Amino acid sequence: MAKRRAPKPSRTEHDLLGSKRVPGDARYGIQTQRGLENFHISGVPVSHYPDFVRGLAMVKQAAARANADVGAMPRKIQRAIDAACKQLIDGKWHDQFPVDMFQGGAGTSTNMNANEVIANVALEIMGRPLGDYEHCDPHDHVNLAQSTNDAYPTALHVAMLLSNDRLVAELRSLIESFERKGRQFKRVLKMGRTQLQDAVPMTLGQEFEAFAASLMDEVRGLERVANVLCEINMGGTAIGTGLNAPRGYAKRCAQHLARITRKPIVLADNLIEATQDTQAFVYYSSVLKSVAIKLSKICNDLRLLASGPRAGLAEVNLPAMQPGSSIMPGKVNPVIPEVVNQVCFKAIGNDLTVTLAAEAGQLQLNVMEPVIAQCIFESQTLIFNAARTLREFCIEGITANEKVCRGFVERSIGIVTALNPIIGYERATEIAAEAQRTGKGVVELVREKKLLTDAQIRKVLDPVALTAPHG
Numbered sequence: 406m407a408k409r410r411a412p413k414p415s416r417t418e419h420d421l422l423g424s425k426r427v428p429g430d431a432r433y434g435i436q437t438q439r440g441l442e443n444f445h446i447s448g449v450p451v452s453h454y455p456d457f458v459r460g461l462a463m464v465k466q467a468a469a470r471a472n473a474d475v476g477a478m479p480r481k482i483q484r485a486i487d488a489a490c491k492q493l494i495d496g497k498w499h500d501q502f503p504v505d506m507f508q509g510g511a512g513t514s515t516n517m518n519a520n521e522v523i524a525n526v527a528l529e530i531m532g533r534p535l536g537d538y539e540h541c542d543p544h545d546h547v548n549l550a551q552s553t554n555d556a557y558p559t560a561l562h563v564a565m566l567l568s569n570d571r572l573v574a575e576l577r578s579l580i581e582s583f584e585r586k587g588r589q590f591k592r593v594l595k596m597g598r599t600q601l602q603d604a605v606p607m608t609l610g611q612e613f614e615a616f617a618a619s620l621m622d623e624v625r626g627l628e629r630v631a632n633v634l635c636e637i638n639m640g641g642t643a644i645g646t647g648l649n650a651p652r653g654y655a656k657r658c659a660q661h662l663a664r665i666t667r668k669p670i671v672l673a674d675n676l677i678e679a680t681q682d683t684q685a686f687v688y689y690s691s692v693l694k695s696v697a698i699k700l701s702k703i704c705n706d707l708r709l710l711a712s713g714p715r716a717g718l719a720e721v722n723l724p725a726m727q728p729g730s731s732i733m734p735g736k737v738n739p740v741i742p743e744v745v746n747q748v749c750f751k752a753i754g755n756d757l758t759v760t761l762a763a764e765a766g767q768l769q770l771n772v773m774e775p776v777i778a779q780c781i782f783e784s785q786t787l788i789f790n791a792a793r794t795l796r797e798f799c800i801e802g803i804t805a806n807e808k809v810c811r812g813f814v815e816r817s818i819g820i821v822t823a824l825n826p827i828i829g830y831e832r833a834t835e836i837a838a839e840a841q842r843t844g845k846g847v848v849e850l851v852r853e854k855k856l857l858t859d860a861q862i863r864k865v866l867d868p869v870a871l872t873a874p875h876g
Contacts, residue, residue, distance in 0.1 A: 416536050427536075432501040434521035434536065434543060440514030446507035447779070451515055452499045453506070454782045460564030461519040462493035463665045464556055465547055468639070471658035472549050475651045482527070482546050489526035498522055506779040511772040512557035519560075520547040550650040550658075552642040554680055554770055559637040559662070561778050565689060566634050566668050568785040569627055572792075576624050576696070579792045580617045582800040587614035594868045595720055595810035596817045603819035606871045609720065609805050612710075616703050623696040630692045635669050637662070638679035644769040645677030683763040683771045686781060693784045694756035700791065701749035704742035707799070711739055720810050724802035741799040748791040755780035814868050821847045823865050828856055 415426040418435035425435045451457055466487055473483035492498060501522045504514045520543035527541045528534065541547070548556070591610035598604050639662070640655020642648050647655065655672055663670035673679035713719030729738035758780045762773035771777075814820070818840050824833040824847075836854075840847050851857050857865065864870070 418536060430535070432498055432522045432525040432535065433503070433518055434525070436514065436517035436543075437504060437521050440504040440508060440518065444505040444508045444514065446505045449506045449779065451502040451504050451506060451518065454564065454568075454786070455496065455499055456567040457560065457564040457778070457782060458499045458502050458519075459494050459567060460560040460562075461515070461556075462490040462523070463563050463662060464560045464639070465519060465523050466490035466494070467658050467661035467665055468549065468551055468556070469547070470661045471654050472651070474657045475653045477651045477654070478546065478549055481531075482541055485527035485530045485541060486523060486547055488530050489523045492526060493523070498526060506775060506782075508775050509772070511553060511770060512775055512778075513553045515775070516548070516553040516557050516560075517543065519556075520544065523547045550640070550642070550654050554643055555638045555641045555645075555676075558680075558683075558774060559639050561774065561781075562634040562637055562685065563662070563666055563668075563670075565781060565785070566631055566666065568782065568789075569631050569634075569689075572785055572789045573624055573627050575789050575792045575796075576620060576627075579796045579800065580620050580624070582796045583613050583617035583620070586800060586803060587611070587617060590805050593805045593807050593810050594814050594872070596813040596819055603813075603817045605819050605822050606814050606817075606868045608872050609810060611872065612706075616706075619699050619703070620696075623692070623699050626692045626695060630689050632669070633685040633688050636671055636673050636679065636685065638673050638676050640672065641676030641680045645675070645680035647676065677769065681766055681769050681771060683766060683774065683777060686759055686774075686777045687763045690756045690759040690777075690781055690784070693781065693788065694753050696788060697749035697752035697784070700788070700795075701746050704745045704749075704795070707742045707803075708739045718809075718813075719806055720813070722804045722806060723799055726798060741795060745791045745795050748787045752784040752788055755784045811868075816846070818847060820868070820871065823871055824851070824856075827861075827865065832856075 414429045416429050417424050418427050418438075419425075420435050420439075422439070425438055427434055427438050431437075469478060469483045469486040469490070472478035473480050502515075502518055504518050508514045524538060524541045524543040524547045525535045527547075528537055531540060533540050587610045589610070590613055591608055593609035594606060595609050595612070596603050596605075597607040597612075637659060638645065639658045640647055640650050642650050655676070659670055659672040707721070707723065710718055710721045711723045714722075723739050723741070725737045726740050727737075729736040729740070759777050762777045762780075763771065765771065765773045818837045821833050821837045821840070824836065828836075836847060836850050836856075839845070840850055843850075848862055851862060852859075
């Protein structure tokens with residue numbers, strides 16, 4: 406029987422409230438421990454969002470370099486902090502960020518979590534024991550020339566930019582999948598519908614190409630709005646006045662952060678305004694909401710197009726992913742579009758929370774930034790996963806019921822619209838009404854009434870020509 410390993414002894418750390426025991430092998434310290442004990446809220450720790458940890462590390466790395474540049478930090482300590490941040494950026498020590506995303510203090514627990522982890526990893530790099538803060542202190546070194554009020558929101562900006570890159574890439578993959586289906590279905594004639602009523606003919610390929618174009622608009626929106634996240638308030642410290650920040654530090658910090666992130670990071674013109682303002686989050690969240698609305702609409706359409714299989718539209722077949730009922734044999738549900746719809750509803754709701762939290766700002770700070778962060782990170786993650794799931798498990802496997810699509814076109818009254826320029830709207834309306842009343846086809850009635858010759862009928866009512874009347 407294997408022997409149980411003895412837990413490493415704890416260590417004692419101190420802060421303004423007193424002393425507290427911290428796990429001996431923890432890279433975090435006393436303030437993280439307090440945050441861990443105080444905030445049992447969502448069960449979602451900071452480590453759940455890896456880009457957030459990377460964003461925090463990038464900000465601390467840039468700050469250390471800037472402090473060394475202006476002579477405020479010894480190069481030996483800066484190099485150790487730099488190396489520790491590099492480990493976090495590379496994905497190490499993320500499990501040392503256990504604080505709940507929901508927290509009071511405007512993000513202080515998260516900022517101190519980062520300061521403590523980076524300090525202790527730097528101490529290890531320097532050959533010092535954990536907690537030996539005389540040689541690398543969470544406050545005096547890692548947090549030098551900073552406040553939670555500039556470091557935390559800047560880390561949020563960076564993290565959202567990192568996540569946005571992956572989200573855009575995944576949405577582009579989904580768009581490409583729709584475009585491939587558009588090419589595959591380019592000769593499948595079907596009936597277009599407005600207000601759930603027959604309208605005019607189109608191709609199934611055109612329908613899927615429109616899905617792709619709709620999402621491409623959203624991708625462009627995400628790329629444009631990312632620019633608002635590139636403006637930061639580093640160097641503003643507590644309220645934007647720059648108290649305790651050395652001359653030249655803010656500019657150098659922004660420059661270093663731009664190099665580290667490979668993003669066009671710039672310092673805000675007015676750091677007091679930038680410290681209290683959260684509109685960048687509002688703008689970005691609103692675009693995420695717009696993406697969610699588009700995705701949800703597309704999934705609504707897919708569920709309608711696949712409805713049936715005998716008593717619905719049944720124009721397309723979605724991949725069968727699982728049995729659809731515990732009581733109805735043979736039933737298969739559109740579970741992938743359904744789950745994407747639910748993701749979209751959550752993202753839309755998150756945007757409302759971001760809106761309310763942004764409005765709750767008071768005077769020189771908005772203390773509601775943690776819930777703003779959680780909502781946006783959650784929406785980014787959910788939409789990313791939903792887009793990938795929709796592409797892999799639904800779009801790529803869709804097939805067309807070509808005979809069903811063509812049958813709707815041939816039986817539809819909607820093709821009478823093409824007669825408007827020739828016989829006038831009123832006469833065309835009469836033909837449509839008679840077709841509806843008698844059950845006869847439009848072409849049949851046109852022949853009976855000798856409104857057009859067969860050659861004219863073939864030319865005017867050719868469904869293929871109707872889908873691209875100008876070539």
